[in-house]
Amino acid sequence: MVGGVRARDLAQDLPTVSPDDSALTATRLIAARRLPGIAVVDAGGRPVAVLPASQVLRSVVPGYVQEDPALARVMDEAGAERLCVDNLAGERVGDLLPSSRHRVELAAVDGDATVLECAAVMARLRSPLLVVVDDGRVRGLLTAAHLLEVLLPAEDVDTVDQAASAK
Amino acid sequence: MVGGVRARDLAQDLPTVSPDDSALTATRLIAARRLPGIAVVDAGGRPVAVLPASQVLRSVVPGYVQEDPALARVMDEAGAERLCVDNLAGERVGDLLPSSRHRVELAAVDGDATVLECAAVMARLRSPLLVVVDDGRVRGLLTAAHLLEVLLPAEDVDTVDQAASAK
Numbered sequence: 323m324v325g326g327v328r329a330r331d332l333a334q335d336l337p338t339v340s341p342d343d344s345a346l347t348a349t350r351l352i353a354a355r356r357l358p359g360i361a362v363v364d365a366g367g368r369p370v371a372v373l374p375a376s377q378v379l380r381s382v383v384p385g386y387v388q389e390d391p392a393l394a395r396v397m398d399e400a401g402a403e404r405l406c407v408d409n410l411a412g413e414r415v416g417d418l419l420p421s422s423r424h425r426v427e428l429a430a431v432d433g434d435a436t437v438l439e440c441a442a443v444m445a446r447l448r449s450p451l452l453v454v455v456d457d458g459r460v461r462g463l464l465t466a467a468h469l470l471e472v473l474l475p476a477e478d479v480d481t482v483d484q485a486a487s488a489k
Numbered sequence: 490m491v492g493g494v495r496a497r498d499l500a501q502d503l504p505t506v507s508p509d510d511s512a513l514t515a516t517r518l519i520a521a522r523r524l525p526g527i528a529v530v531d532a533g534g535r536p537v538a539v540l541p542a543s544q545v546l547r548s549v550v551p552g553y554v555q556e557d558p559a560l561a562r563v564m565d566e567a568g569a570e571r572l573c574v575d576n577l578a579g580e581r582v583g584d585l586l587p588s589s590r591h592r593v594e595l596a597a598v599d600g601d602a603t604v605l606e607c608a609a610v611m612a613r614l615r616s617p618l619l620v621v622v623d624d625g626r627v628r629g630l631l632t633a634a635h636l637l638e639v640l641l642p643a644e645d646v647d648t649v650d651q652a653a654s655a656k
Contacts, residue, residue, distance in 0.1 A: 326565045353637035358525070375633035376617040379608055382640065387605065388613040394605035398493045399639070402605035406640050438554065438561035438569035441546055446555040450543040450617060466542035470520035472566070473549065473573050474513075 333462025497600030500629025
């Protein structure tokens with residue numbers, strides 16, 4: 323196939339972090355820009371992992387609060403922030419990653435990948451984020467919603483309710 | 490606790506679909522607005538499930554393409570769209586949901602829930618989306634990144650690289 327949209331044309335240029343960066347700083351970066359997640363890269367710019375925001379949230383909230391959400395009902399925002407900051411204190415980004423034994427295949431494609439190739443890899447690996455790699459270095463990220471938008475270009479979606487109820 | 494930010498103050502008012510809606514129309518809705526996902530509600534407005542965009546992507550891309558992404562390399566965008574549209578033809582939103590045997594607990598909170606309560610439920614259920622319910626009806630959705638933003642209010646995040654390399 324010649325021409326056509328490729329992964330590198332779609333990749334969002336989002337910030338990356340290294341495994342040695344502070345986990346709290348990386349989390350604040352995701353929070354401040356409301357990122358869907360962040361790519362973790364080694365010193366050479368090669369992708370190590372992708373950390374979805376939902377996975378970061380699991381590391382931020384202490385386990386005993388996850389097990390008993392009612393505990394969280396009595397805590398105001400300042401208390402919640404203190405709790406989460408304390409919970410991440412001293413942690414590195416590398417500590418947020420699954421141990422190598424449990425690590426899953428990295429959802430990554432070459433910059434040349436077609437739209438359908440990107441979608442196939444994300445779908446197979448059940449990843450909400452895809453890393454686009456050019457010449458061994460991270461070029462950017464793609465979200466599932468963005469890929470759906472490219473796969474299924476806009477039609478008149480305001481008729482969703484009517485279309486459904488007419489059937 | 491009196492006052493403070495509650496789930497209902499944070500919930501994004503996103504479109505919802507019913508299990509009987511066309512799967513293709515629902516997918517186009519997620520695509521056109523680049524939604525992180527969509528809440529599935531019954532006729533009474535009660536939440537049935539939450540469908541993250543990544544899960545929808547799994548239903549959109551045919552299984553044989555997921556298993557062999559190289560197949561997708563030879564297909565241009567028009568071909569990819571046809572393939573996905575054909576794959577969803579005749580399907581309902583209900584067909585995209587896991588079977589009731591495999592269905593996981595719905596990530597949902599009451600509108601009164603505190604920020605930390607929302608985070609705890611999402612973290613425990615590993616859900617990238619949380620449904621906020623008021624009086625039994627869906628009020629809106631919350632993403633993990635949005636919750637992180639509220640949990641960890643902005644500081645100077647431009648110093649991430651310096652902070653990390655200084656250690």
